[in-house]
Amino acid sequence: MINLNERAKELYDDSLGNLSNEQLYTVLLRTVKEILGAQPLNDGKKKLYYVSAEFLLGNLLDSNLINLGIKDEVADQLAACGQSLEAVEAIEQEPSLGNGGLGRLAACFMDSIAALGLNGDGVGLNYHFGLFKQYFKDNQQYARPDVWLDGETWLRPTKTKYMVQFGDFSVQSTLYEIDVPGFQQGTRNRIRLFDIDTVDESLVAEDGIAFDKTAIEKNLTLFLYPDDSDHNGRLLRLYQQYFMVSNAAQLMIAEAIARGSNLYDLADYVVVQINDTHPTMIIPELIRLLTAEHGLPFDEAVDITSRIVAFTNHTILAEALEKWPLDDIRTVSPAIVMIIEQLAERVHAQYDDPKVAIIDETNTVHMAHLAIHYGFSINGVSALHTDILKRSELKAFYRYYPEKFNNKTNGITFRRWLMSANPALTNYLNRWIGTEWQETSDLTALAAYQEDDKALIEIFGIKQQAKQRLAAHLEETKGIRIDPTSIIDVQVKRMHEYKRQQMLALYIIKKYLMIKSGERPERPITIIFGGKAAPAYTLAQDIIHLLLALSELIANDPEVSPYLQVVFVENYNVTEAEYLIPAADISEQISLASKEASGTGNMKFMLNGALTICTFDGANIEMADQVGHDNIYTFGESSETVERLYHSSGYHSETYYARETIKPLVDFIVSDELLAYGSPERLERLYHDIKSHDYFMALLDLESYIAIKERVYADYEDRHTWDRKSLLNIAHAGYFSSDRAIREYNQDIWHLKG
Numbered sequence: 001m002i003n004l005n006e007r008a009k010e011l012y013d014d015s016l017g018n019l020s021n022e023q024l025y026t027v028l029l030r031t032v033k034e035i036l037g038a039q040p041l042n043d044g045k046k047k048l049y050y051v052s053a054e055f056l057l058g059n060l061l062d063s064n065l066i067n068l069g070i071k072d073e074v075a076d077q078l079a080a081c082g083q084s085l086e087a088v089e090a091i092e093q094e095p096s097l098g099n100g101g102l103g104r105l106a107a108c109f110m111d112s113i114a115a116l117g118l119n120g121d122g123v124g125l126n127y128h129f130g131l132f133k134q135y136f137k138d139n140q141q142y143a144r145p146d147v148w149l150d151g152e153t154w155l156r157p158t159k160t161k162y163m164v165q166f167g168d169f170s171v172q173s174t175l176y177e178i179d180v181p182g183f184q185q186g187t188r189n190r191i192r193l194f195d196i197d198t199v200d201e202s203l204v205a206e207d208g209i210a211f212d213k214t215a216i217e218k219n220l221t222l223f224l225y226p227d228d229s230d231h232n233g234r235l236l237r238l239y240q241q242y243f244m245v246s247n248a249a250q251l252m253i254a255e256a257i258a259r260g261s262n263l264y265d266l267a268d269y270v271v272v273q274i275n276d277t278h279p280t281m282i283i284p285e286l287i288r289l290l291t292a293e294h295g296l297p298f299d300e301a302v303d304i305t306s307r308i309v310a311f312t313n314h315t316i317l318a319e320a321l322e323k324w325p326l327d328d329i330r331t332v333s334p335a336i337v338m339i340i341e342q343l344a345e346r347v348h349a350q351y352d353d354p355k356v357a358i359i360d361e362t363n364t365v366h367m368a369h370l371a372i373h374y375g376f377s378i379n380g381v382s383a384l385h386t387d388i389l390k391r392s393e394l395k396a397f398y399r400y401y402p403e404k405f406n407n408k409t410n411g412i413t414f415r416r417w418l419m420s421a422n423p424a425l426t427n428y429l430n431r432w433i434g435t436e437w438q439e440t441s442d443l444t445a446l447a448a449y450q451e452d453d454k455a456l457i458e459i460f461g462i463k464q465q466a467k468q469r470l471a472a473h474l475e476e477t478k479g480i481r482i483d484p485t486s487i488i489d490v491q492v493k494r495m496h497e498y499k500r501q502q503m504l505a506l507y508i509i510k511k512y513l514m515i516k517s518g519e520r521p522e523r524p525i526t527i528i529f530g531g532k533a534a535p536a537y538t539l540a541q542d543i544i545h546l547l548l549a550l551s552e553l554i555a556n557d558p559e560v561s562p563y564l565q566v567v568f569v570e571n572y573n574v575t576e577a578e579y580l581i582p583a584a585d586i587s588e589q590i591s592l593a594s595k596e597a598s599g600t601g602n603m604k605f606m607l608n609g610a611l612t613i614c615t616f617d618g619a620n621i622e623m624a625d626q627v628g629h630d631n632i633y634t635f636g637e638s639s640e641t642v643e644r645l646y647h648s649s650g651y652h653s654e655t656y657y658a659r660e661t662i663k664p665l666v667d668f669i670v671s672d673e674l675l676a677y678g679s680p681e682r683l684e685r686l687y688h689d690i691k692s693h694d695y696f697m698a699l700l701d702l703e704s705y706i707a708i709k710e711r712v713y714a715d716y717e718d719r720h721t722w723d724r725k726s727l728l729n730i731a732h733a734g735y736f737s738s739d740r741a742i743r744e745y746n747q748d749i750w751h752l753k754g
């Protein structure tokens with residue numbers, strides 16, 4: 001069916017075997033794009049719009065080949081003339097359209113929505129430089145633009161354009177699309193990304209990510225989450241949000257009309273899922289368009305909109321709950337402010353309760369409040385998280401609208417995180433339990449082989465292979481050498497105090513001191529980090545600095561380096577994750593209980609047979625329930641205890657610091673040994689913070705963390721038991737498929753026809 005040789009002739013007037021990997025990539029990109037574009041779109045009267053500030057897609061060639069069912073055919077044609085699909089795939093540059101878990105969730109969801117044949121598109125923005133590209137110098141993080149639009153990409157330009165009116169000027173948008181094929185469906189959906197033609201990439205300084213924040217026509221879609229430490233940066237984020245939702249609203253209204261809606265029945269044609277609060281202004285924007293542009297009465301427009309919009313909450317961290325000064329919104333869109341004021345007035349008249357006010361006494365708009373009052377569904381992303389929303393963070397809302405609250409535990413797409421990232425494990429599963437799991441995500445049949453030595457030895461072999469592949473990748477791309485026979489212990493995720501990378505740093509110090517005093521581990525340990533720190537988040541940068549300084553100190557100490565290595569992988573992204581996760585023996589999920597809404601990294605590691613060290617937080621709890629508490633390593637205080645400590649101001653890090661087990665570890669941060677590799681300013685700031693402040697309570701759980709880590713490393717030496725636990729983790733990961741999550745969203749919220 002596909003003839004790559006023919007395409008090579010057409011494009012390069014040469015045979016496949018003579019092309020460079022770059023040329024081969026172009027051949028494959030164009031061929032697959034054509035096949036994709038020829039597939040019919042999913043249809044149906046009602047359509048979902050999943051609106052998200054981020055889509056952290058990762059590379060698309062391999063997953064598109066898998067979803068189209070043509071990967072083997074393409075690999076064979078390349079192999080037949082001495083070429084390698086894997087080598088061609090290594091050319092691809094991943095889109096920089098997301099940051100972390102929230103954006104990756106949107107990407108997994110798009111894959112599952114298509115796999116289930118549901119009529120649903122993603123809507124977002126086409127950022128030119130993403131968040132930033134991270135690099136290290138002098139043990140510190142630096143940022144440069146993450147350029148991804150220079151060559152040919154998966155984006156397809158369209159002729160769709162809308163006008164978006166800001167306060168005193170307007171811009172014209174252009175719509176780009178990325179096709180999302182449904183696994184074994186023969187149909188596709190799209191991710192619809194809006195941009196403006198007047199973006200000026202030369203606005204960005206050569207040596208960083210600074211730019212003129214006031215030139216909206218030139219900077220609107222340069223970066224995801226532009227620095228908001230000054231007012232112009234915050235305004236720019238608001239311009240982006242309004243631009244995104246105005247385009248989304250215009251698009252869905254136009255498409256609904258094209259499918260036959262008279263707009264009074266819009267809720268039969270459209271459902272909108274907003275991924276966190278960034279797209280909340282879609283509520284007033286829909287009302288504005290329905291009234292001002294389409295002539296519906298205000299009450300009717302409010303009622304229709306309230307039956308269309310559903311909201312996913314992703315965090316209870318105060319800093320991440322968006323609040324915008326009404327005056328800033330007025331600058332961006334005066335028309336929207338008039339509507340928000342009317343909506344707030346209605347809420348005020350009905351519930352005279354400041355806890356649920358949309359506009360507070362300081363004239364600040366609480367975006368989550370707007371979304372809950374004027375949406376029909378609010379969901380958390382794990383059982384614990386939804387529980388916390390109901391009983392504490394959004395208690396007042398739960399009292400008024402119990403029927404709107406629901407849980408949708410996150411999931412991950414097995415097409416990417418198993419079939420694409422771990423072909424050896426995929427093949428193993430096909431051989432041991434058949435291929436039905438590719439449809440159902442049900443892997444439980446594997447548990448029958450938990451005492452089968454052959455099955456266990458193969459699990460071990462697959463892990464070893466992945467570790468060797470990771471070692472080769474790190475050496476080739478970063479010049480870092482790791483020992484593939486060591487225990488690979490991984491914490492990769494955005495840098496944040498609540499995720500407690502600093503707690504693992506303190507454990508590393510503990511291990512370093514143990515080794516120095518002659519207590520050597522059975523087997524070398526490689527601890528790997530990856531993750532970006534927001535440029536304005538000083539303490540997160542300090543934690544990176546501590547880890548890089550520790551890494552260098554240990555590497556330079558011949559007494560310690562044979563037993564312990566610390567690696568920080570630059571610019572952690574989906575591609576790096578796909579190398580790291582299959583290779584991990586240990587998955588670190590050590591957030592302060594109650595703070596990680598769900599996590600999805602945790603699920604990827606479980607699916608790939610890593611054993612998890614975790615707190616009772618987010619989806620970790622459901623992972624323990626699925627796999628059995630004997631097959632996962634839990635430690636630390638419960639979310640109830642942590643919440644109680646916050647409410648009573650009962651946590652004092654000094655008390656923990658004073659313990660003789662803890663003090664030397666914290667003090668080591670400012671020791672002469674470490675200062676030889678680090679900046680006194682950064683290390684002292686971090687030291688003082690942990691000692692006297694420690695808002696996310698790293699010291700609270702440090703002792704139990706040290707204890708569990710020693711147990712895990714010792715357990716690794718019991719081959720049979722470890723491999724058995726690894727097998728059981730894989731066998732019980734099925735619940736965490738995003739196909740399951742999307743089925744639930746559709747049954748409970750969207751009601752689309754499959």
Ligand SMILES: *Cc1c(COP(=O)(O)O)cnc(C)c1O
Nearest residue numbers: 100101493573574577599600601
């Ligand atoms: C899955 C994923 C995340 C989310 O990881 P958490 O551990 O859940 O925070 C972040 N970044 C990338 C690249 C991912 O693939």
